[in-house]
Amino acid sequence: MKRIAIIGSGHLGQQILHHIHTDTADKVVGFFDDFQEKGSLVKYLPVLGNRSNVYDSFQQDIFDELVIGIGYKHLAFKKQVFEDFKNKIPFYQFIHSTSIVDPSAKIGQGTIIYPNCMIDQDVIIGDNVLVNISCSVAHDSTIGDYCFLSPSVSLAGFVNISEQCVLGINSTVIDNINISERVQLGGGTVVIKNLDTSGLYVGNPARFIK
Numbered sequence: 001m002k003r004i005a006i007i008g009s010g011h012l013g014q015q016i017l018h019h020i021h022t023d024t025a026d027k028v029v030g031f032f033d034d035f036q037e038k039g040s041l042v043k044y045l046p047v048l049g050n051r052s053n054v055y056d057s058f059q060q061d062i063f064d065e066l067v068i069g070i071g072y073k074h075l076a077f078k079k080q081v082f083e084d085f086k087n088k089i090p091f092y093q094f095i096h097s098t099s100i101v102d103p104s105a106k107i108g109q110g111t112i113i114y115p116n117c118m119i120d121q122d123v124i125i126g127d128n129v130l131v132n133i134s135c136s137v138a139h140d141s142t143i144g145d146y147c148f149l150s151p152s153v154s155l156a157g158f159v160n161i162s163e164q165c166v167l168g169i170n171s172t173v174i175d176n177i178n179i180s181e182r183v184q185l186g187g188g189t190v191v192i193k194n195l196d197t198s199g200l201y202v203g204n205p206a207r208f209i210k
Contacts, residue, residue, distance in 0.1 A: 001026055082127065158177075162178075
């Protein structure tokens with residue numbers, strides 16, 4: 001059994017807590033949160049402190065591994081937090097038991113894969129990525145670090161997603177597509193050509209908004 005601490009006690013952190021406790025024998029021991037008082041309770045678990053307390057708590061053997069529960073609106077901050085503790089504290093990797101991950105796939109540190117996902121042959125998913133429920137990632141595709149996939153995203157084969165991208169619910173990317181870093185796809189967006197400019201895209205086919 002691993003003892004897990006979560007950075008971020010909001011809705012995403014609470015979801016991760018739920019999946020860990022209902023799908024594994026591992027135990028979340030508490031949260032770190034810059035906006036909650038130390039000692040307060042979230043889902044019956046204590047707030048252990050803020051980010052400045054994380055390393056000391058690890059040194060004091062309060063937890064074994066760390067996971068980041070920071071949502072898609074703050075990916076640059078999520079990246080910063082990950083890099084602050086990379087190579088200092090082990091990051092927890094979670095793959096829900098209902099998800100199917102081909103043995104040839106490579107999944108990075110601190111990445112969370114929710115229920116009912118399909119990760120195909122030779123897929124590479126980077127560090128600190130969140131893959132929400134019922135996503136499908138086809139063969140030979142790559143998802144960069146710090147990305148967030150909303151429920152039911154579908155990626156065809158040979159797709160390359162750069163870091164810090166947000167793929168909205170039910171978005172679809174056809175095969176052999178490259179998507180630049182810091183791209184956001186609105187819900188239901190269909191990508192049929194490369195997206196080379198950071199920003200928000202919506203529609204079918206995807207069009208640049210801002």
